[in-house]
Amino acid sequence: xxxxxxxxxxxxxxxxxxxNVIAFKDYLPFIGIAESDWVGLENFEIITGxxxxxxxxxxxxxxxxxxxxxxxxxxxxxxxxAMNSLVSERIKRLVQSVLYLPHFLSWVIxxxxxxxxxxxxGMINNFLRSQGWDTFSIIGDPDAFxxxxxxxxxxxDSGWATILFLAxxxxxxxxxxxxxSVDGAxxxxxxxxxxxxxxxxxxxxxxxLKLGDALSVGFxxxxxxxxxxxxxxxxxxxxxxxxxxxxxxxxxxxxxxxLVKGVVGVVLVWxxxxxxxxxxxxxxxxx
Amino acid sequence: MIPISRRALxxxxxGAGAAVVLGSCSSGGSNDPAADQExxxxxxxxxxxxxxxxxxxxxxxxxTSGAFFAYPESPVAFSSETPxxxxxxxxxxxxxxxxxxxxEDNPFWQEMNERIGSDLQISLxxxxxxxxxxxxxxxxxxxxDAFYVGSMPSRPRFMMSKTADLTEFLAGDAIKDYPGLAxxxxxxxxxxxxxxxxxxIPLNRxxxxxxxxxxxxxxxxxEGIDRREITSFETLREISAELTGGNRWAWSDAPIGHLRxxxxxxxxxxxxDGTIGTNLLDERQLEALEATRKLVDDGSVNPxxxxxxASTRKQWFGGGQIVFMSDSFIAWFSLYVxxxxxxxxxxxxxxxxxxxxxxxxxxxPRPNAGFTAFSADVGxxxxxxxxxxxxxxxxxxxxxxxxxxYGIAGRNYELDGSDPVxxxxxxxxxxGSLYFSDTARVIYSPGRPDTVQDAWDHQxxxxxxxxxxxxxxxxxxxxxxxxxxxxxxLASVQDDIIYxxxxxSDWEPAAQEFLDGGGSTMIEEYQESYDAQQAGQ
Numbered sequence: 137x138x139x140x141x142x143x144x145x146x147x148x149x150x151x152x153x154x155x156n157v158i159a160f161k162d163y164l165p166f167i168g169i170a171e172s173d174w175v176g177l178e179n180f181e182i183i184t185g186x187x188x189x190x191x192x193x194x195x196x197x198x199x200x201x202x203x204x205x206x207x208x209x210x211x212x213x214x215x216x217x218a219m220n221s222l223v224s225e226r227i228k229r230l231v232q233s234v235l236y237l238p239h240f241l242s243w244v245i246x247x248x249x250x251x252x253x254x255x256x257x258g259m260i261n262n263f264l265r266s267q268g269w270d271t272f273s274i275i276g277d278p279d280a281f282x283x284x285x286x287x288x289x290x291x292x293d294s295g296w297a298t299i300l301f302l303a304x305x306x307x308x309x310x311x312x313x314x315x316x317s318v319d320g321a322x323x324x325x326x327x328x329x330x331x332x333x334x335x336x337x338x339x340x341x342x343x344x345l346k347l348g349d350a351l352s353v354g355f356x357x358x359x360x361x362x363x364x365x366x367x368x369x370x371x372x373x374x375x376x377x378x379x380x381x382x383x384x385x386x387x388x389x390x391x392x393x394x395l396v397k398g399v400v401g402v403v404l405v406w407x408x409x410x411x412x413x414x415x416x417x418x419x420x421x422x423x
Numbered sequence: 424m425i426p427i428s429r430r431a432l433x434x435x436x437x438g439a440g441a442a443v444v445l446g447s448c449s450s451g452g453s454n455d456p457a458a459d460q461e462x463x464x465x466x467x468x469x470x471x472x473x474x475x476x477x478x479x480x481x482x483x484x485x486x487t488s489g490a491f492f493a494y495p496e497s498p499v500a501f502s503s504e505t506p507x508x509x510x511x512x513x514x515x516x517x518x519x520x521x522x523x524x525x526x527e528d529n530p531f532w533q534e535m536n537e538r539i540g541s542d543l544q545i546s547l548x549x550x551x552x553x554x555x556x557x558x559x560x561x562x563x564x565x566x567x568d569a570f571y572v573g574s575m576p577s578r579p580r581f582m583m584s585k586t587a588d589l590t591e592f593l594a595g596d597a598i599k600d601y602p603g604l605a606x607x608x609x610x611x612x613x614x615x616x617x618x619x620x621x622x623x624i625p626l627n628r629x630x631x632x633x634x635x636x637x638x639x640x641x642x643x644x645x646e647g648i649d650r651r652e653i654t655s656f657e658t659l660r661e662i663s664a665e666l667t668g669g670n671r672w673a674w675s676d677a678p679i680g681h682l683r684x685x686x687x688x689x690x691x692x693x694x695x696d697g698t699i700g701t702n703l704l705d706e707r708q709l710e711a712l713e714a715t716r717k718l719v720d721d722g723s724v725n726p727x728x729x730x731x732x733a734s735t736r737k738q739w740f741g742g743g744q745i746v747f748m749s750d751s752f753i754a755w756f757s758l759y760v761x762x763x764x765x766x767x768x769x770x771x772x773x774x775x776x777x778x779x780x781x782x783x784x785x786x787x788p789r790p791n792a793g794f795t796a797f798s799a800d801v802g803x804x805x806x807x808x809x810x811x812x813x814x815x816x817x818x819x820x821x822x823x824x825x826x827x828x829y830g831i832a833g834r835n836y837e838l839d840g841s842d843p844v845x846x847x848x849x850x851x852x853x854x855g856s857l858y859f860s861d862t863a864r865v866i867y868s869p870g871r872p873d874t875v876q877d878a879w880d881h882q883x884x885x886x887x888x889x890x891x892x893x894x895x896x897x898x899x900x901x902x903x904x905x906x907x908x909x910x911x912x913l914a915s916v917q918d919d920i921i922y923x924x925x926x927x928s929d930w931e932p933a934a935q936e937f938l939d940g941g942g943s944t945m946i947e948e949y950q951e952s953y954d955a956q957q958a959g960q
Contacts, residue, residue, distance in 0.1 A: 165562035166581045256726020262670050276729055278924050363730025366919040383555045384908035385576050
């Protein structure tokens with residue numbers, strides 16, 4: 137039964153890994169991988185030598201990752217807790233549907249919607265202008281870029297991300313709450329001593345997975361909005377790989393950056409898993 | 424069309440101080456540029472003007488395109504044969520238009536397939552993203568039968584290894600079997616020759632692709648403004664501010680190109696007294712950047728200009744949300760077609776004054792909008808593909824040209840006298856066949872003789888003081904590999920500056936980085952190539 141899945145995995149995940157060899161070559165697509173010259177570690181010089189475009193992309197990536205882990209990651213947990221406390225099943229379903237919906241819109245639509253509302257010539261600004269009031273600039277302002285993309289991520293995906301947490305919460309035995317309540321625990325103490333401990337394993341698991349792709353921060357979302365704010369504010373590693381590798385056709389350099397990014401991801405997952413073990417959690421896996 | 428040889432063209436432009444060289448821009452095989460050049464010149468196709476169609480306004484070397492006030496009466500048939508072989512032909516190209524209706528909903532496309540005798544399977548990509556699409560297609564080794572050649576590093580090597588050699592069909596007099604292609608002027612073909620072999624067919628535009636600023640003159644008139652009042656940057660700035668208000672802005676884009684023309688530095692490479700150089704560190708660069716920024720700071724540029732694709736800007740233009748738009752000269756005519764329903768629309772092009780007085784400098788375009796090559800894998804079908812290309816290059820004045828460019832009579836256009844006046848369904852013809860193969864362009868706007876006169880007058884006026892890219896026709900291996908990415912990085916800093924995200928003082932370090940990163944080497948290589956060509960003459 138697992139065979140088709142395995143074949144897919146091999147064909148689309150493992151076989152292409154061999155293509156990473158171009159990171160060590162001066163690859164020209166029209167002469168092929170085999171014919172391209174070997175250049176050793178030359179393509180890694182943009183990383184080791186601190187190429188300014190690369191450093192800028194890395195800096196932006198790290199800032200966005202930090203914001204997403206610190207600000208965005210907890211939001212679905214809070215939402216899940218809030219929804220869990222809703223008593224009426226009907227209202228709960230309704231709230232869930234409303235929160236899930238944006239997840240099914242593609243980034244192109246989401247970005248266009250934000251643009252139509254908040255753009256310099258967008259709906260709100262046009263209204264302000266027609267009233268003779270001052271307008272504001274959000275889209276196209278590099279300083280507002282990170283708050284903007286963060287708001288988009290929260291709006292689009294927070295609701296959907298509650299699913300896992302809600303699933304875990306539904307597994308918590310009501311006897312635990314009853315026992316706590318008999319012992320005189322109020323709602324806050326119940327949350328602290330019953331609900332949160334139940335969520336802890338899944339939170340740790342998701343955090344570790346999140347660290348694994350810490351260096352991937354929304355390629356599609358960002359590339360769609362990049363020109364409006366310029367590369368200095370918006371270039372991240374994924375868009376750097378695209379702009380440098382595919383648009384400017386430095387395939388080998390881009391492969392080198394991608395390879396290093398992958399290695400860093402593996403190290404982060406492995407490291408975070410170890411840390412989780414130290415704190416007595418199962419983490420992702422145990423050996 | 425009057426044939427324009429490159430030598431004559433550049434000889435006729437003494438005023439611009441441009442002494443440029445005959446030769447291919449593109450070979451790269453041997454170490455002897457003079458020998459390469461000789462081999463390339465040897466295979467150039469013979470130029471055979473199609474017929475004696477006399478333009479109403481003459482073409483002049485380096486100054487004007489030929490112009491027609493009306494489509495010739497009772498157009499002749501270009502060919503009596505069906506060029507196709509019944510098998511589908513795949514093509515990939517860029518487009519600057521909105522996408523056309525799909526084949527099954529597009530009677531024009533169906534008719535086109537019928538007339539060609541093969542199904543044209545065309546895949547179009549917006550022009551701004553074409554290079555990325557092209558490069559992934561090469562990397563995936565899935566090139567179609569015919570494709571527009573995007574810009575890429577090491578293009579000569581690509582042309583030699585992946586495209587079909589057309590030399591035996593097109594070199595010298597052999598091209599006479601393809602009268603449409605033979606009527607494309609020689610200067611266009613020079614770009615298609617690599618290492619002594621013909622590898623592509625040119626998409627000739629000549630002077631109709633002058634980089635220009637088009638304007639909604641009717642909106643100016645509504646405000647009581649005469650476009651001739653634009654005689655300096657100050658007047659341009661005032662008029663821009665006057666035109667801006669409510670939900671309308673003067674500009675669709677921050678017009679750095681136009682301001683560089685006003686500052687006499689439209690092209691980054693220079694040639695003075697036989698020495699190739701650059702104006703990137705010239706003070707006038709800062710002046711042009713400052714001026715562009717002022718327009719942005721004044722609020723005269725649409726606030727969403729950065730990052731908006733050309734197709735959206737054209738909609739703003741039609742909708743009157745903006746008044747001025749940087750575009751190619753040839754868009755003048757297609758904008759009339761696209762906005763046929765806009766009452767009283769009057770399009771004009773902006774003159775190029777100097778910053779304070781006098782005249783700025785127009786940059787002359789390269790002869791081609793690009794070129795189309797055939798996959799090396801097409802084998803025996805090459806003559807068929809060339810016949811289709813030839814058919815699509817049917818010259819102005821023929822029945823086929825009328826169909827290719829305007830569609831089906833009574834559906835896509837109505838005849839008004841001999842002129843095809845495009846109707847609501849005119850967009851059906853934008854299937855991209857004109858990026859497959861095209862004839863040499865003339866100035867013509869159906870049913871608008873005044874526009875034809877204005878357009879020809881504009882060309883004649885702005886080309887009085889003009890300059891060409893001196894590196895056209897010169898070889899540089901460094902440019903072939905790195906120019907794209909270095910220019911891209913510089914353009915990104917430039918955008919940051921003109922949209923106010925970085926100070927103007929960031930220009931010089933960025934320009935220096937461009938030169939240190941490879942620009943200076945390119946200048947040296949261009950110089951060597953230039954010297955070799957001078958010596959070879």
